[in-house]
Amino acid sequence: MDSAKQIEHRAAAWLTRRDSGEWTETDEAGLRAWLEEATAHRIAYLRLEMVWSQSQRLKAYAAGLPPGSGERSDWTIPFFDSRQLMAGGDREVLSADAKDRTPDVVEQEKGTTRVGRGRVRVLAVAASVLLAAGVSYFGYRWYTGDPYATQVGVVASMSLQDGSNITLNTASKVRVDLNSRERHIELAQGEAFFAVAKDATRPFVVTAGTKRIVAVGTQFSVRRREDDVRVVVTEGKVRVDGVPGKPGEVLLAAGAIANIREDSVLLQKRAIAQTEEVLSWRTGYLSFRDTPLDQAIQEFNQYNRQKMVAGDSAVASIPLTGKFKATNYDAFVRLLEDGYGIRAQREGERITLSR
């Protein structure tokens, strides 16, 4: 057997070639032959490919930095410890900004044009990341109403200046506006979980279309699909305004799951542990408990570019129980094939499930 170093070098050469964008059929055949030659070759390639494909996820860290990272001459990825984030500095920034109202407005206009040009920044995985480029710099940006978004398959969380924390689910988008009267988050798309820092003088308001969800110090999530809004409360109380048929307000306590549609509202009371399960996406997992397959695949499809479709109603109603990694699409499909005798037919990005 050749030395591990030599083999790794050759594996890396293949992968680099493949990355060049000039990959031909001859190359593909050559690589296949090389991989077949020895198990050690295949393993060296697997190792490198695993990490190389993951390295693209670093994009999340570069969020908010211009391409080529012009703002950072040393090309290192900026990140802070969440502990550092909690340290004193933030408060000062906050008050400094409150004094400088005018620049905020200017910045807001700039922010809007930037979005107009199609540059929505992709949210950093830890918000701390954003702050690292200079606390004050991003400090006042938080007031501008800039959108923060996650791509398909990415779950990301960030801390706000007030100490609150937002976790964004896949393909979601929020606008953040912290001002002296209220902390306003607009959920433009998708789902977000909020851990709200107590501040009785400034309510924490999430708007999702026409619905307003108000909290003082609590933990809850809001999901928006078109005009359907789902609110899940895991701690404390929240108030929902704009609920159909309820001119006043609806109070939701911990354990509540509210599905609000244009003309109806469905309230469920669950054990707190169960509401946490509904929110397991925060750790990258999807939990199902006797969930019909078509609902489960709908959840999965949110995290992946490939889309599963239930071929018929018998398949659609198969109940599923378990906890799955949201982005591990292949494993899920394989489980359906092996465990449920389901046939998965692939056509491009569409996978049809049938028996």
Next chain:
Amino acid sequence: MTDSLDDWFRREILVYEASLTRYLHRAWRHSQDVADLRQEIYVKVYEAAATARPQSPKSFLFTTAQHLVISRFRRTRVVSIESVGDFDDLSVSQEELSPERRLDARQQLRRLAEVMNRLPPKCRQVIWLRRIDELPQKEVAERLGISVRTVESHILKGMRLLTEGFLGQGTAAALDDETHKSDKENEHGQR
């Protein structure tokens, strides 16, 4: 079928690379052999799993490692007077077999970023433009005013260093070592 074996290997074996590497460094004093030993262990595990997947991949991995180290040990140390301590080191410790604290997606990403930050500067710049800004290799070369070949060599180096740093994080020292070397190589080797 081979595809799913690859997936299995990534998911159930490669995730323990850090523990395995630490074990090998402890049990086998000649650190220059560790990469080769590791390769041999991986090959054995992969080929065994092609026939039948072990029930407990982690303990299978470490049992394989231990057997290999012991046989090597016997082969190289013909003289039979060994200190007891040496043999103790060959055993797989409780720590290695205890359930791994699997990193969640965010922690993984963070570790990846830390490894990225330890790459040699030129190499990091190339990887940044290629992976984060998603420029094709050609454009990376134009942006930095270097040849496509040099870009290739940075990518090749970068993916090896990222892999070693990310999977075998216990071997940070080795990485830093390589990092230094490769920076020098690149200074001379380019343009």
